[in-house]
Amino acid sequence: xxxxxxxxxxxxxxxxxxxxxxxxxxxxxxxxxxxxxxxxxxxxxxxxxxxxxxxxxxxxxxxxxxxxxxxxxxxxxxxxxxxxxxxxxxxxxxxxxxxxxxxxxxxxxxxxxxxxxxxxxxxxxxxxxxxxxxxxxxxxxxxxxxxxxxxxxxxxxxxxxxxxxxxxxxxxxxxxxxxxxxxxxxxxxxxxxxxxxxxxxxxxxxxxxxxxxxxxxxxxxxxxxxxxxxxxxxxxx
Amino acid sequence: xxxxxxxxxxxxxxxxxxxxxxxxxxxxxxxxxxxxxxxxxxxxxxxxxxxxxxxxxxxxxxxxxxxxxxxxxxxxxxxxxxxxxxxxxxxxxxxxxxxxxxxxxxxxxxxxxxxxxxxxxxxxxxxxxxxxxxxxxxxxxxxxxxxxxxxxxxxxxxxxxxxxxxxxxxxxxxxxxxxxxxxxxxxxxxxxxxxxxxxxxxxxxxxxxxxxxxxxxxxxxxxxxxxxxxxxxxxxxxxxxxxxxxxxxxxxxxxxxxx
Amino acid sequence: xxxxxxxxxxxxxxxxxxxxxxxxxxxxxxxxxxxxxxxxxxxxxxxxxxxxxxxxxxxxxxxxxxxxxxxxxxxxxxxxxxxxxxxxxxxxxxxxxxxxxxxxxxxxxxxxxxxxxxxxxxxxxxxxxxxxxxxxxxxxxxxxxxxxxxxxxxxxxxxxxxxxxxxxxxxxxxxxxxxxxxxxxxxxxxxxxxxxxxxxxxxxxxxxxxxxxxxxxxxxxxxxxxxxxxxxxxxxxxxxxxxxxxxxxxxxxxxxxxxxxxxxxxxx
Numbered sequence: 001x002x003x004x005x006x007x008x009x010x011x012x013x014x015x016x017x018x019x020x021x022x023x024x025x026x027x028x029x030x031x032x033x034x035x036x037x038x039x040x041x042x043x044x045x046x047x048x049x050x051x052x053x054x055x056x057x058x059x060x061x062x063x064x065x066x067x068x069x070x071x072x073x074x075x076x077x078x079x080x081x082x083x084x085x086x087x088x089x090x091x092x093x094x095x096x097x098x099x100x101x102x103x104x105x106x107x108x109x110x111x112x113x114x115x116x117x118x119x120x121x122x123x124x125x126x127x128x129x130x131x132x133x134x135x136x137x138x139x140x141x142x143x144x145x146x147x148x149x150x151x152x153x154x155x156x157x158x159x160x161x162x163x164x165x166x167x168x169x170x171x172x173x174x175x176x177x178x179x180x181x182x183x184x185x186x187x188x189x190x191x192x193x194x195x196x197x198x199x200x201x202x203x204x205x206x207x208x209x210x211x212x213x214x215x216x217x218x219x220x221x222x223x224x225x226x227x228x229x230x231x232x233x234x235x236x237x
Numbered sequence: 238x239x240x241x242x243x244x245x246x247x248x249x250x251x252x253x254x255x256x257x258x259x260x261x262x263x264x265x266x267x268x269x270x271x272x273x274x275x276x277x278x279x280x281x282x283x284x285x286x287x288x289x290x291x292x293x294x295x296x297x298x299x300x301x302x303x304x305x306x307x308x309x310x311x312x313x314x315x316x317x318x319x320x321x322x323x324x325x326x327x328x329x330x331x332x333x334x335x336x337x338x339x340x341x342x343x344x345x346x347x348x349x350x351x352x353x354x355x356x357x358x359x360x361x362x363x364x365x366x367x368x369x370x371x372x373x374x375x376x377x378x379x380x381x382x383x384x385x386x387x388x389x390x391x392x393x394x395x396x397x398x399x400x401x402x403x404x405x406x407x408x409x410x411x412x413x414x415x416x417x418x419x420x421x422x423x424x425x426x427x428x429x430x431x432x433x434x435x436x437x438x439x440x441x442x443x444x445x446x447x448x449x450x451x452x453x454x455x456x457x458x459x460x461x462x463x464x465x466x467x468x469x470x471x472x473x474x475x476x477x478x479x480x481x482x483x484x485x486x487x488x489x490x491x492x493x494x495x496x
Numbered sequence: 497x498x499x500x501x502x503x504x505x506x507x508x509x510x511x512x513x514x515x516x517x518x519x520x521x522x523x524x525x526x527x528x529x530x531x532x533x534x535x536x537x538x539x540x541x542x543x544x545x546x547x548x549x550x551x552x553x554x555x556x557x558x559x560x561x562x563x564x565x566x567x568x569x570x571x572x573x574x575x576x577x578x579x580x581x582x583x584x585x586x587x588x589x590x591x592x593x594x595x596x597x598x599x600x601x602x603x604x605x606x607x608x609x610x611x612x613x614x615x616x617x618x619x620x621x622x623x624x625x626x627x628x629x630x631x632x633x634x635x636x637x638x639x640x641x642x643x644x645x646x647x648x649x650x651x652x653x654x655x656x657x658x659x660x661x662x663x664x665x666x667x668x669x670x671x672x673x674x675x676x677x678x679x680x681x682x683x684x685x686x687x688x689x690x691x692x693x694x695x696x697x698x699x700x701x702x703x704x705x706x707x708x709x710x711x712x713x714x715x716x717x718x719x720x721x722x723x724x725x726x727x728x729x730x731x732x733x734x735x736x737x738x739x740x741x742x743x744x745x746x747x748x749x750x751x752x753x754x755x756x757x758x759x760x761x762x763x764x
Contacts, residue, residue: 006281017283056521067747068740069705072719076736079313083320083732101307101322168597175600179400179712181270181310186603191279194272194403197432199614203607207599214598312723316732339730378727397634397714398724404610411613412623413632432617 021188032109040117065115120162268328270308326456345452348495363440371415552718567646575654596648638710657692
C-alpha cells in the first residue's frame, strides 16, 4: 500500500526534503524557546517587581497572549507584527529592518512562549524559600548578583517541569507556521503529499518524526531533571 | 547513503542561512508555497520547477536582478508584499481592478481562462443552471472565488474555499465536492494526472472582465515604479528574443500569452 | 499542540486569570485600543459580516463543547486501563496518548482529512454508502481530530488521577460491602475526576484555542469567517484585532464559568 521509496533520501525520494523541514522545525522551536526564556525571565521579574505599572504591563502581556489561540497570534505577529515593528522604527527615525521568514518565525514562537515562560518562572521564583534571598541580601549581594547566584539557580528545580513542558509545546507549535507558508516539517509534508498524492504515507512519516523528537526530548528532560533535583528529596515526595 | 544525508543537511543549513541574512540588493520573488502544476511545484529535492519558475528566472536574468525565491502562503501573499516580506509576486495572479486598489502589476505575461471541472459520470454546463444544487470548490482569495460568489452563489448549494487549488482538486477526486472552478491550464494539468482521471472539463465560464481581470501579471508594491519598468522591459525582451517561446514549448503545445 | 502534559506546574498554569477588581492601567489600555481602532481603522465591513461572525462563533463553541464532552468520555476508559488495566489494554491506551501528545494537532487534522480523502478516492464503494452525505462534509473530521486530541491529553491526566486516589478509600469502600462496580462509580471515579478537575478545566481552555485549526480543512468557524473578511477587504489589522478580541472575550468568559463550575464541584 505504501511506496516507501518515496521516503528515500535521494530523489525521487522526498526524505531529504522532509529532513530539511524537520531541521527547520527544530531550529524554529529552539530559537523560539530561547527567546521565550529571555522574555520569561524579564516578565517574571517584572511581575514580581515593586513597580505597579511594570507588573500590570507584564500581566497584560501574559493574559492577552494566553487568551488568544496560537494560530491567531501567529497570523497577527507574522503579518502585522513585523510590519508594525518596521513602521515604529521608521517613526523613531531608524532604518527599517529586513525581517526574514526564519527570524519572523522564531520571534513569533518566542513571543508566544514568553508568556508561558513568564508564568512558569514566576511560580518557580515564588517557590524559593524566602530565607535564601534574604541571606543573599544580608551578605550584601547586589540585586543582579543575587539574581545570578541565588534566584536563578535556586528556582531551576521548581521551573524544570514547566519549562520542559514548554519545550514540547514549542516543537509542536512550529507546525502552525505551515499556515503562513513557512517551510517547516508540516508544510514540507503537505507539499510532498500534494505533489505525489501519497497523503497517508507522508503524514505518517512526519508524525513519526515529530514523535521521535518528543520521545528524545523526554529522555533528555529526564536526565536533566535527575541532575537538577539532586539533594531535593522533598520534591519527589 | 551517509554522504547523501550529509549533503542534504548541509544544503538545508545553507538554505536557512540565506534565509536569515538578506543581501542588500536582492529582490525577493515569491509564489504560493503549494503545488500548482504546470506553473510551479516543489520536487523531491526541495527545489521548484514549472513554467512560472523558469519564466521568473528568465525575467530576473533579463532585468539583471538578483532574485531570491521566498515562497509564502497564497492567502497571505498580498499582505506579505505590502509588508515588504517579498518584493514580487510571480504566482499566476490575475490583474484585477480590485487587487489594483492595493497593489500594482507589471504588464501581463500570460492569459488563462476560467473553467469548471467535475466528475466524468455527470454532465453539466459551466453555468448557474448547470451548477445548481452542487458543491463548488475554489481556491480562497482567487478570482474564481469572487466569480463563483457573484455568478453561482445563488444557485449552488455551497461554495467551499480551499487554501490551495491542490486541496480542492484532491477533494474533487475524493468526491467531497461536485465541481471546481480554476484556471484552465492548471485544471487541464490536474485532469491529465492520475488523480484527475476521475474528472473532466465541463466548460469555460461566461466572461466577466470586472472579476476575471486582464491577464496575469507580476504583482508589485505600489510605488515600485522603477522595478515595474524594468520588469515590463524584461517581459517584452524575452517575448521578442524567443526565450519565452522556448520555456512555453516545454510545458504547452501552444502560446499561452493570449492575444 | 496547544495542550500541556500532565505536569501540574503548567497544566494549571496556562489558564487565564480573571481581570483583577481594580486594574486602572488595564482598563485605560483597553479603552485606548478600542478608541484608536475605531478612529483609525476601517470597520464598515462588520455590517456585511456580523451574521456570519455570529454563526462562526456558534460553530466554534459547538465544536468546543462537543469535542470536550466526547473527548472526556473517551479519556475515562483510557485513564482507567492505563492505571489498572491488563497490559494488553494498558499498552495501546498508553501508545495512543503518547502519539496524540507527541505530534502536532494540525498534522493530525490534515492526516485525517486529506489522508482519508485519498482513501475515498480509491474506494468508490464508500461513496455509495449511506454515511457518505456526512462523510463528504468537513466538520466530522474536524470534530474527530479535536475529540482524539482532547482524549489523548485528558486520558493522560485521568491516568494520573485514577492512580492517585488513595488506596485506603477504595479499601474502605470494599469493607462497606460495595462490589467493584459500585466502588468504581461511587468512590473511585468521582474522586479521580475531582482531583483532575483543575487540570481538566485548563485543558478545556486550551481546547478552545485549538478549535481554529479546523478552518484549514474548510470548516467555517469564527476564524474562517475572519479569514474571509481579510481576503475580501485586503485589510491586515482590523479583522485580526477583532478576532483576537473575540477570543480574549471567549477565553475570559469560559475561564470564569469553569471556575464557578469547579468551585461547585469541589464543594460537593
